[in-house]
Amino acid sequence: MNLFPCTLVYVDVDANPGPNSTNRDPLSYVSQAVCLNNSLRQLGMPTLTIMTNAPALVAQRLAKMLPxxxxxxxxxxxxxxxxxxxxxYAAHFKLDLMDQMAGSLPVDSMLxxxxxxxxxxxxxxSELIERCAEAGLGVFDISDQVFPAYGSERVVADLEIVADxxxxxxxxxxxxxxxxxxxxxxTLVPRARASYARYLSESERLKHHGDEAFISAALNSLADEGQVLIEVGAYQAVGRHWAGNNYRDLRWFRCCSFVHLPGSKxxxxxxxxxxxxxxxxxxxxMRVAHLRGRMRHAAKRIVRMLSGARLAMLSAHALRGLKG
Structure with missing residues (x-):
């Protein structure tokens, strides 16, 4: 089974940048894709394909590189x-990307x-790839990160609203x-388009926005109907890392095939x-960035503690003043 590595770079100067993006250059994601492609080349994996609505601009940004x-x-x-x-905003167009790939990928390839x-x-x-090929889908379950952060009741409610x-x-x-x-x-794309339509019509009721909401709803619906989903995170095929976060020991990520760094663009x-x-x-x-992140998190905790202590002291003084 051949792999077709692909990423989305959607360019729209009028749209809001992603919440995790600090670079206002609309083509900054091209530089990130170059890094990803270099890492794929280092492993002897197939070349990354950038799917974009602005191919001329992206090609111009890549022009100085060796072909x-x-x-x-x-x-x-x-x-x-x-x-x-x-x-x-831009991530929503992964649905169009998946639709195009459904009609253009050779039968012996996987997106x-x-x-x-x-x-x-x-x-x-290789065994994981084979399992995913047999099942049809390999997915990254991050419920253990999302549910505690936002509350399982709220997350499930959003999923069921979008899944209808x-x-x-x-x-x-x-x-x-x-x-x-x-x-x-x-199979997935038509279900995801139906979920997307509900996601759009119910957007004001939802706490979560982005492609993960309607793609997750579609995947859950298919799983309920018997579709086997291979959860690749358990195999350390991929890990999501935030600099300074103690969710996992940093060394765990060293054994991952892919590491996602949304806060370290x-x-x-x-x-x-x-x-x-x-x-x-x-x-x-990456280790230096992680340690700096740890220091920032620690500093924020200290500030919150001091602020809380100051508020408590002021409240105590105010209470004594009322009693006096």
Whole structure:
């Protein structure tokens, strides 16, 4: 089974940048994709394809690179419409990307859909790829991160609103990684378009916005109907890392095939300046960013503690004044 690594770079200067993006350059995701492609090349994996609605602009940004080092560029035909102030606006167009891939991928290939702000550190396990090929879909379950952060009741409610049904075992799937055969895409895309329509019409009731909401709803519905989903996170095929976060020991990510760094886009853009991706060099930079993040988190906790103590002291003084 051949893999087709692909990422979305949707360019719209009038849309709000992603909530995790600090670079206002609309083509900054191209630099991140270059880093991702370099990391894929280092492992001997197929070239990354950038699917974009602005192929000329993306090709211009890549023009100074050696041809053999460049990601491939393909035109995305965008069909969906939504308000440009929608959070994670660009990510919604993954639905159009998946639709195009469903009709163009060879039967012996699998779409490996990746976010641009990722790196490949290790090859994907061949047995895992085989399992995903047999099932049709390999997905990244991040319920253990999303449910505690937002409350399981709220997350499940959003999923069931978008799915328009009660779900047997609601799960939230990360949008940064998807392995899918053409047949499974042809099953998933129509269901995801129906979920997207409800997502759009019910957007004011929802706490969660972005492609993960309606793709997760579609995947849950298919799972309830018997579709087997291979959960790739358990195999450490992918991990989502936030600098300074104690959710997992940093060393755990060193054993992942792919690491998603949504809060470290600047680090990836700097790494893209190197001709070759060197895992040990990148890992050192990632560790430094993680330690700095830990320090920022610690400083914020101290500020909150001091602020709380000051408020308590002022309240005590005010109470004594009322009693006096």
């Amino acid at each position: 053999q080092n460049r990601p491939a560029v393909a035109t995305l035909t965008a069909t969906i419409e939504l308000p440009k102030n929608t959070p994670f 490996l859909l990746l976010d641009a702000d990722m790196v490949a550190l290790l090859p994907l396990d 049904r009660r779900l047997r075992n609601p799960r939230w799937y990360g949008g940064e990684f998807l392995l899918a055969t053409p047949d499974s895409l042809r 600047a680090l990836l853009e700097k790494e893209a300046r190197f001709v070759e991706f060197v895992p040990d060099r990148f890992w050192r930079h």
